[in-house]
Amino acid sequence: MFEKVLIANRGEIALRIIRTCREMGIKTVAVYSTADRESLHVRFADEAVCIGPPSSAESYLSVPRIMAAVEITNADAVHPGYGFLAENADFAEVCAEYGIKFIGPTPAQIRKMGDKVTAKETMIKAGVPVIPGSDGLVKDLKSGQKIAKEIGYPVIIKATAGGGGKGMRIVWEAKDFENNWDRARQEAKAAFGNDGIYIEKFIEEPRHIEFQIAGDQKGKVVHLSERDCSIQRRHQKLVEECPSPFMTDDLREKMGEAAVRAGEAIKYEGVGTVEFLVDKYRNFYFMEMNTRIQVEHPVTEEVIDHDLIKEQIKIAAGERITGGNYIPNGHAMECRINAEDPLNGFRPSPGRITSFHSSKGHGVRVDTHVYAGYTIPPNYDSMIAKLICRARTREECIKKMERALDEFIIEGVKTTVPFHQQLMKDERFKAGDFHTGFLNDFEIKEPKKK
Structure with missing residues (x-):
């Protein structure tokens, strides 16, 4: 069993993990931004390390700063909680390279399920029912319009790297497809740095x-x-x-x-x-x-x-x-x-x-x-x-x-x-x-x- 777990997260989930670790006899390390100095997860962890300013990019999403906290506290495992780096395969890989256990799936498993197109292909092979849609990413607008017509409206345009509703558009009629296609790709590019798009049949009242x-x-x-x-x-x-x-x-x-x-x-x-x-x-x-x-x-x-x-x-x-x-x-x-x-x-x-x-x-x-x-x-x-x-x-x-x-x-x-x-x-x-x-x-x- 681990001796010390660093929690690469904040707020209620960090506190939740600390409580279980304490019951298991595992020491904990909290990381926090300057905005979270007074949060309860900082108070109840055995150790706490400030990893940067309020901006997530400079604190909770900064792999170098989190790994530095791991090193100075001698933690032997990292729990990512949810959000932030929890489904970041590169972070899980860095942990593995430094001999730190990432409490979660392997980098390969994260990648396979993180990309929605790959995930769908994997599920089809496993015999899991999937929503009718494009066979992988849609290469261009014309292909998208053709697929939508074959599936039948309404359809939903989705960003392959999406989440939280970003890069997602419902199209009810053919005349609205192009506008929604452009908006979905722009939003996906801005939010995830990846404008890859796929299309599915929209299930009404699901x-x-x-x-x-x-x-x-x-x-x-x-x-x-x-x-x-x-x-x-x-x-x-x-x-x-x-x-x-x-x-x-x-x-x-x-x-x-x-x-x-x-x-x-x-x-x-x-x-x-x-x-x-x-x-x-x-x-x-x-x-x-x-x-x-x-x-x-x-x-x-x-x-x-x-x-x-x-x-x-x-x-x-x-x-x-x-x-x-x-x-x-x-x-x-x-x-x-x-x-x-x-x-x-x-x-x-x-x-x-x-x-x-x-x-x-x-x-x-x-x-x-x-x-x-x-x-x-x-x-x-x-x-x-x-x-x-x-x-x-x-x-x-x-x-x-x-x-x-x-x-x-x-x-x-x-x-x-x-x-x-x-x-x-x-x-x-x-x-x-x-x-x-x-x-x-x-x-x-x-x-x-x-």
Whole structure:
């Protein structure tokens, strides 16, 4: 087992990793930018190293600075968390060159799943259903128009190196193809330095259902059940839950088997997520694979009673996976609490938190790195907490979440708590009648003052 792990990340996920390492008797090193000097992950790690100014490029994305921190602290492993360098194959390769264990998949596995075209080709060979689309990258506009006509509109244009909705355009009619093609390529080039584009059939009113998987270094891969991540805004998840209200036993078995085949196809090592789109007829299609821990991993932890960070670390240390596929026990749901103003287009709301009280009680968990007096910097993602509730049934879980949201007090900045409060009362949501476009016509109202 590792003696000291450096966490190449910040905020709640860094703190989450520190907690598990402490329980496992592993020392930890936090890295931080000058903007994060007062963050809790800095306070609770055994050691902390400042790696630069607030800019991500000069701190959390700087491989030389992170590796320098590894060297001066004598860490023997690096946990990348999610975001930043978590799916950066070059970073994983540098770690390997210096004899430092990257707690995650191999560089080759990251590359294979990081490029969406290669990933799709791999899944086809593995017998995993994929969305009809182009055979690899589309070389030019004329080819794209021809493929779109063959597939049939609507289609979606996607950047091969994309993520978070960038470099992605839905085209409903042929006359709009050229404009969307140009915009998608420009955005992809600006965001990822790669304007490679592919085309897929656009699945209308889909569910976004992902399967958590884990694979060890001996070739065993298992799935840890599903998460429904269909409540999204601009392809950014806001609520996740397990089990999915759309799931059946038969569908779970089929999707779980496909997710395991996906992992086995690349001899996957670590924990990861195979993401699917599911149409209204319960046909499912591979979308992408995330080769890292997910923001929403606590949802799975609550219904299988298992620490996924601990599992990551044990797999990286060469331990075998014990047990098989998991079936969820009870129901869990996560609301992402972002420092955003839902009444003004979810505009970011950085600033100083003047009052903070997190929810408590049976079946309630809060993962956060903030506190009263903490200043949320404008430099990073706006998520400041995750509120997770667990109960025997979905109905009980929603009721518990309502109560927990009412108790959650954050003053000084705007947050998404009012949005979540209204969502939990929405009849369609409570009935499980939603898809990825659900929020397009969801009206967020000014909360009543108490």
